[in-house]
Amino acid sequence: MVLTSWATVLFLAFATVRAGPVKTPFSLNRRSDGFPYPLDEVDKLEEDLLPKYEAYLAKKNGTHGCTLENAARRQEWHDMTVAHREEYIAAVLCLQSKPPKADQAKYPGVMNRYDDFVLTHETQAMHLHSTPHLFPAHRLYIWAFEKALREECGYTGWQPYWNWGRTASDPANSALFNGNMSSMGGNGAKSNYAGVPTTGFKAPYDKIPADVGGGCVTDGPFKNMTISLGPLGTVLPDVPKNPRADGFGANPRCLRRDVNKYAAAMTTANYTYALITEASSVDQFQKNMLGMPEKNDWGVHMAGHYTIGGDPGGDFFSSPGDPVFWFHHGMVDRIWWIWQMQDPDTRMNVLPDTPPVDDFVDLNWTADRAQTWDLNDSVGGNAGAFCYIYV
């Protein structure tokens, strides 16, 4: 066959040019017009830093085949379609209906597969939250949860995250907490909750005041959810104590929340932006995230946890029992990544308090043991099992 038409010749010439080695810069292309929230200063910083990160990845001798283009894209809840949000919710409910892997004779509070994750957070609380592990172990933990949703419950998307700043002015009325069937459940009913003390802060910041909730969540997809493990720490006055001192006993009760605008006020984008741009070492970054009494800043980590509050959301040990936990720690993971991207050559290769080279994280029933020093990069880390970005 002889190709003669001009159209064919032009097409072939064009195709050759398009297939050439010139690579267009990676773009997040994350939101189409019509989504309710404009990009904030943190979103913009993230976009501006991507070329730097891309150059770093290009210099690395391979990332186990993971690239920005083929990485999974974790989305912000409000950027997901309603159908996609409902698919996520269905997968979480599915996990709550599957049998656990942990031995129920040893851990009677474990009712289902979801509880395996809560149990891991309780049994390993000190390890997971020690200085070197907070970031890498939670990175692994969220990834393992996402993997369970996909592999055990057929979820086709990725773990959503919660950009706190978007909901900070009125969290209870956001698409995350408004209580309809495509939200993560509503606020708790009114209760005698008195707020939580914030040790180390001067009045009036020595306490997160109670908002209007604190009681049982009465609407949305998790209104029938049974919380069983914990609590181990102090939460709300009317929450029954766990029958066992280790918190592993069965303590069936409702999901309680105090969706809290006072805590949320310290999660606006300017707080997150300052946190990401002002700390030059990873130790300082983590420290600032956990609270700066000298600046009357509770830190976005604590402020985000207490925007949910209640039980088990307000319990240090069993907080993952509130399904919004994963969204909150997703955002923590995201801003660690954005902090890293400002100087990838050094920041992708450091962890707080420099753990020993053979250090590992073992999440027992929920993930394979991983080398701590292989969890510092979400693109290609964990022997290539990590391959995701936040969009």
Ligand SMILES: *[C@@H]1O[C@H](CO)[C@@H](O)[C@H](O)[C@H]1NC(C)=O
């Ligand atoms: C790059 O990776 C290849 C294949 O994994 C390996 O054989 C080679 O030694 C690596 N080179 C360097 C400089 O690390």
Ligand SMILES: *[C@@H]1O[C@H](CO)[C@@H](O)[C@H](O)[C@H]1NC(C)=O
């Ligand atoms: C729940 O609220 C969000 C935000 O207003 C809305 O986009 C969504 O369609 C609602 N879902 C249902 C099931 O009403």
Ligand SMILES: *[C@@H]1O[C@H](CO)[C@@H](O)[C@H](O)[C@H]1NC(C)=O
């Ligand atoms: C909660 O349980 C009641 C009673 O079994 C049931 O009618 C209702 O549909 C359930 N609601 C949800 C959101 O699961």
Ligand SMILES: *[C@@H]1O[C@H](CO)[C@@H](O)[C@H](O)[C@H]1NC(C)=O
């Ligand atoms: C963020 O903005 C609020 C409201 O303007 C302000 O009160 C707060 O001090 C700012 N925080 C930081 C860290 O800049």
Ligand SMILES: *[C@@H]1O[C@H](CO)[C@@H](O)[C@H](O)[C@H]1NC(C)=O
């Ligand atoms: C994490 O940092 C260590 C130590 O600097 C480095 O050897 C390793 O390659 C990094 N891991 C990833 C996944 O980038």
Ligand SMILES: *[C@@H]1O[C@H](CO)[C@@H](O)[C@H](O)[C@H]1NC(C)=O
């Ligand atoms: C969980 O992992 C830790 C660390 O490897 C280990 O010491 C512990 O025995 C494990 N617990 C269970 C119940 O498997």
Ligand SMILES: [Cu+2]
């Ligand atoms: Cu934790």
